[in-house]
Amino acid sequence: MEQDEESVDDEFEDFEDDEEAIRDVVVPGEVLTEDVKNFLPGRGTILNKEKNKIISLNIGLKQIKKNYINVIPLRGFYTPRPGDKVMALVVDKNPVKYKCDINAKDFGQLKPKNTIKSGRTRGFRGGGPPQDDVNTEKFDIGDILVAKILSADRLNKPELTTVGKYLGKKTGGxxxxxxxxxxxxxxxxxxxxxxxxxxxxxxxxxxxxxxxxxxxxxxxxxxxxxxxxxxxxxxxxxxxxxxxxxxxxxxxxxxxxxxx
Amino acid sequence: MPLIIKDEYPETLFRKDGKRLDGRDVNELRPIKMEVGVIKNADGSAYLEWGNNKIFAAVYGPREVHPHHLAKPDRGILRVFYRMATYSVFDRKRPAPGRREKEISMIISDCIEPLLFLELYPGTSFEIFIEVMDADGGTRCASTTVAALALADAGIPMKSLVSSIAVGKIDGKIVVDLSGIEDKAGNADLPIAITWYNEELSLLQFDGDMNLDELNDFLDIAKNALKDIHQIQLDALKSKYVKLQEETNKSKGKNEKKGDE
CATH class of the missing domain: 3.30.1370.10 (K Homology domain, type 1)
Incomplete structure (x- = not known):
């Protein structure tokens, strides 16, 4: 896997806008603005009960984007979202799935059908049944994988895949x-x-x-x-x-x- | 140094010059020092020195619940473990959690819970560990204050901070921030916690005897003191970041000047 590993991620736009401006550090409960007509509560903020103040939920930096007020957190935990690339550590395996530590509140689930080696199709019209056991990649406990999150919500455990560019097992480093x-x-x-x-x-x-x-x-x-x-x-x-x-x-x- | 007094309280809790035994006015707080990020392995942590009280708080979460049967399928749970060290009081404190510790853990948990968005993290738990290293009156208030600070340091979304203080009556006078001896020998003791989101009372306990008419006075005095405590909390959270921001700005300004020359 000695490719040019450029991780281009469009979602990382939060910190970058008007980088030169000094931003205020805000803490939970701090009033960001009382002007609710011109501003809307964005990420990391909430309206109070009387709906006349926007207050911060996190310790972070105050940012005004168009008419939204956001708070970019400085501390926090990782919440998995579909499409994210994550570094996963295989902590357990059984014939049905691998259990992976992805630094979130739940373990990620990696099923063998999501580890099929690229370049091969899984069954085709007129062909035989899909031979998962031949095409799937095998991992061991303790392996480090770069995986993509297929599905994640607050109720179910996140599902991972290792099929895709730059994804798969990492060795060395x-x-x-x-x-x-x-x-x-x-x-x-x-x-x-x-x-x-x-x-x-x-x-x-x-x-x-x-x-x-x-x-x-x-x-x-x-x-x-x-x-x-x-x-x-x-x-x-x-x-x-x-x-x-x-x-x-x-x-x-x-x-x-x-x-x- | 804790006061070494065994069941013998002085006759009066005021000195001749009208100040309290430790030299404070009736509306004066003990010196308070707060710090965040003191425990490396915790997700968030805080340390508090409030007079002779020395308290650590560490926050972990969201994480799996053990024992598993405590997990709620529709929301997360908040668990607080308030513990006193064996050496924190004059008589050796037995290390097993007793009735008092369980009660204080529960009231702190109930006090902070309305501020968190637990419904967003079903099946998980947030855990706050509070260790009292040195105790001298008002540890439940101090623990609530430091627990809120540790939660904010962990980056857990919360509506606001909580501040807490004990107001009481000693020798017929209303005073704020009771110390250990005033707590034991005084007439009444009223711990109060306030959530700054909507300024609601989140904790109100009472022990002793006082007139019901006095309650409003108690609350007014407490609110003024709580504002000071809240300001110290905000400063403690921000100072770490603001200091660095100012430093970098200074060095940046210097570099620009050099470039101009």
Whole structure:
């Protein structure tokens, strides 16, 4: 799987708009506006009972988009949504399904019919019955998979698939976990941050929405620098001009540590 | 240092100059210090020093419920575990959870539950662990305050914070924020918690004797004190982020100036 692993995700647009403006940090219960005629409560906000105030539900950054007021969370847990790419750890298996830890409140379910190797069709008109056991990929407990979420809601366990581009088993490399709401910052506007990290540290990076980052570099020095950089990004996610600052930081650190 | 007094209370709880035994005015709070993000392994955590009280709170969730039969199919549950350390009081506290701990766990849970959107997380549980390291009166109020802070730090959506304080009557005078000795030797004690979303009372307990007419005075005094506590909570939550924002802005300004030169 040595492809150019570019994780392009259109959904990561939250952090990026007007990055230069300083945003207010708000906390739960804080009144965002009392002007309910011109503004509507967006993500992470709620109207109070008298419907004359918009208040925040999360600790996060206040953002005004058109006439919606949103709060971009700074802390939180991962909620699976259909279409998300996630890094999953196989924790249990039986003949019917694999149980995967996807850093959410429920374990993800991976059924063998969703692990069919690409390039082969599952049965065809006039053909025999589908031979799932021949075509399906086999995994073991402890394997790390990159999977896509097929279905998820608040009642049922999320269902995963490993059929698709960049999906499947990961071998080698290091996986680190960061706060899921800070993942958009690691990617940056149109992938600017992740491109910069790749170029400067010569590492392969794969970022998924459940807060896990896979990375593999030429040597341990580069990987260490990258891990420290990602931790720095996650702790400074709410500040402005982060990409430039990170670039400076990495170049300085490289000089200091004497790595190319 | 806890006061070492064994069933012997002073005759009067006011000094000659009209202040309380620890030198406070009737409307004065004990010094309060709050901090968030103190426990690395927890999803959210907070630490509180309120006078001589020292309390940690850690939040986990949403996660699976154990034992499984407690899970509700239509909504999540909130569980609170209030515990006092054996060394937190003068006499050794027996470590097994007793009647008092179960009661306080329950009232804290009931106090915070209306603020959470538990119906969005069916079959799961949110768990708050509160450890009282040092106790000197008003731990149930302090625990409620710190639990709300830890929940907000965990990023769990909630309508607002909760603040809590005890108001009481000692030697016939209404005072706020009773300390341990005032709690034991005073006339009355009234813990109050308020949810800032709609400003509703979420906890109201009472012990001792007082006049029913005095209740409104108690509530007015409590509300003023609660506003101060709420402000400290907000500062504790924000300071971590705002400080960093200001620092980066400063360094950015410097760089720009350098570039101009």
């Amino acid at each position: 290091i996986i680190i976990s960061i706060d899921p709401p800070k993942i958009p910052r690691v990617i940056g506007r149109n992938g600017s941050m992740i491109k910069m990290l790749k170029n400067l540290t010569k590492c392969n990076i794969f970022v998924t929405q459940n807060g896990r980052v896979w990375l593999k570099g030429e040597n341990i020095a580069h990987e260490r620098l990258l891990i420290e950089s990602i931790n720095k990004i996650s702790s400074e996610a709410h500040t402005v001009g982060l990409t430039d600052r990170m670039q400076e930081y990495i170049i300085n650190e490289k000089k200091k540590r004497g790595i190319e």
